[in-house]
Amino acid sequence: MVGLQKAETSDFSKIGTKVYNEITHYFDAWYVSASEASWRIFHYDLHTHSPAIQRLAVHLPGQEQVIYSEGKAQQALQHNKNTTLTGWFKIDQTNPLARTISYNLFPEHFKWNQSSHTWAPRKKGKVIGRLYRANPAEEERFFLRLLLHHCPGATCYEDLRKLEDGTVCTTFIETAMRRGFLQHDEECVECLTEAADIATPTQIRLLFQLLKSHGKNLADFPGFPNIDEPNISFKSNLLHKQCQYKIEYQTVVADKNESLLNSDQHHVYQKVVDATEQHTNTTAYFVEGPGGSGKTFLYNTILARIRSKGEIAQAVASSGIAAELLNGGRTAHSRFKIPISISETSTCNISRNSALANLI
Template sequence: MDNRWVVPYNPKLLMMFNCHMNVEFCSSITSVKYVFKYIYKGHDKQVINIDPVGQPVVINEIKRYQDARYVSPPEVHLPNQQLVRFSEDDTLTSVVEKERDNRSMLTAFFLKNKEDMRARECKYRDFPKKFTWDPKSHRWNHRKLGLMRGRLVSANPAEGERYYLRLLLLHISGPTCFEDLYTVNNIKYPTFRKAALERGLIESDDGLSQCLTEASLFQFPNALRRLFATILSFCEPRDVRKLWHEHYNGLSEDYRRQYGSVERVQNMDLIEIMVFLQSMGDRIDDFDLPKINQNVDLEFGVFREVQEECSIVLEHEHLQARDSLNPEQNFAYDEIMRHVHNDIPEVFFIDGPGGTGKTFLYKALLANVRSCGHTALATASSGVAANNMPGGRTAHSRFKIPINLENNSVYKISRQSGTAQLLQTAKVIIWDEASMAKRHALEAVDRTMKDITGVMLPFGGKIMVLGGDFRQVFSVVRRGT
């Protein structure tokens, strides 16, 4: 046995490039798409500046940056969530007074539609063709010269309501307020997602519904609830509430036989789905599902009871992984869990050569922390290592790490976003193959976590478990060839 059994490699490539190189087999179009999405992030851009002949060229980088930021697509924001700019020494009262009459591009678009009937013929993305934005008065004015083609700032489906708001703005002409976007056929819907669905702008969840229907024929309700949680976490269903209502009978079949209270059956169903979502690194509050009733003492007792029952699965996984640990790993495991139980913030580094069982240690930690009802996040610097951990994701995906990193990089995670809330609730964060990550990435995660949690301890006071093997990393030779 040699390292051919551990790390796949290609002798011809090693000799050709004279460097350390792992080889992975890409067998699906998804892997190709993953590689090329970084290349085709957007259209090419070019900045041209004409200077007078004979005069020295002075480059003002600050002005260039501000100009580039100003010439941007019309913004899309949720109600009362527009961007507010203020100086560090401004008082809260002055900020509120200054922003009271300010309008964003979107709210000014609504106002223009109210005042001008001709403006209602345009969709938001086509507005720059006939109107120009005045940054001083914060108003849209009629275009007198030239022609401009508009585009809307992009939004990802994972952003939730902002994504569906953008979708509605792309297809609806002349809205005068957010309520117009919420309303379809004189019926006001509670979310932009529901309104977009009623307008037929998003695909239905027929495939996911059919999957649950087929599974209900042979799966027990517990397995069906786990499948439902998996669909929520990984398949991004469009109408979660409809999916819930359509398959509620199958999801709650066992509880309906045990209990007569309709509210109690629904509560226990939701609690078990919540536990499954926690094990996958998600929160039930991020999905359009009925709220869990924790106000009544009886129901709160049921909450604890079901949570303990659902933890049996995680506890079984924990015991299996714990039995595989050697004495050194057991020592590390006990030390980390002591900090978890006593809520002591600390940063650990698990150092071990490949094949010594670091993954077993991670699995034991994840299963134990999650079985206690806490949130534990599993990340890794590579996709292969992330797949080896339950609910694992790459560090680039979890922490929104940009491609180009600098000394003062901070990741663009809003404090109100679901990612920020998940990081705030996390008890333990595991980062495998941290030795492969750039120094800037770790430092930026440290700064970002401090900003999100408001705690100035390393990594925002979280229990951080870094792992890797520096024996697999080449030493850094400054100015080396």
């Protein structure tokens, strides 16, 4: 389904000198495609979520979130309600079945009542539980989260710190260590694997820094690459993306489309493809034709042919809508960092050793 597309009509030079209401601007110039319009007319779901997910609080004793109006902090504290975690401790005190289920699996068998802030046995529906994320740098909270995955039946925080022989540890870190949850660095591997899927590059760099500060490297964990390898070559993300086109697929597309080109299209196609083969040729070609005459089809055929040779072809257009129609297309402003307000002396904002400079 084609999503919402914004037709830009405003005068960008005025941004900053007058009040710019981005939301009004968005709705005023809102383009609804035919497929989206029919989707909305038939009231199809815009998004679904299956199975439902119950988010589970993970907080240290007395550190749960309390929401209060200004000046009513004391009252809010007195009437503080259970969180999903303290509610789990409570039901474990009275319900023998609840005591057999760990916190992360609890929503599959028990239902959280949002108004009474209590758990009750689930009668219908499939719901899975997800504990809020904790950063390893938070230490105690991180290890509490770890213990909550493995220790069913806790009726208070102290129970979570209890060892099998009844000894109560002073911290969650100590409990996790003594119960053997950290023996093989498995938690670190899990943490890195999870980070690879969901963390931002900054968060990943922080994790890497944390590993280094403990004298470890990725290569210390099975299945992770040794990034100290001297011969390893790193491509920038930009370059990497451009090299990801599958040559076989691009060849099939180029061959198929080439056979369909009409004589005018074929004439331009041959000229441009021949020019790309001579790498010193810097000729600019302009293709003109009425709407629907096959210009975009021609561009995509040329792009596929160049990419089928393992070479890089940058597809750019002056508007987002036009760029969408080109395979791997971007707006020229975005790709080449062209300033929005330009003067005679404007230049593209590309620094010398950047990934973009390298790509170009």
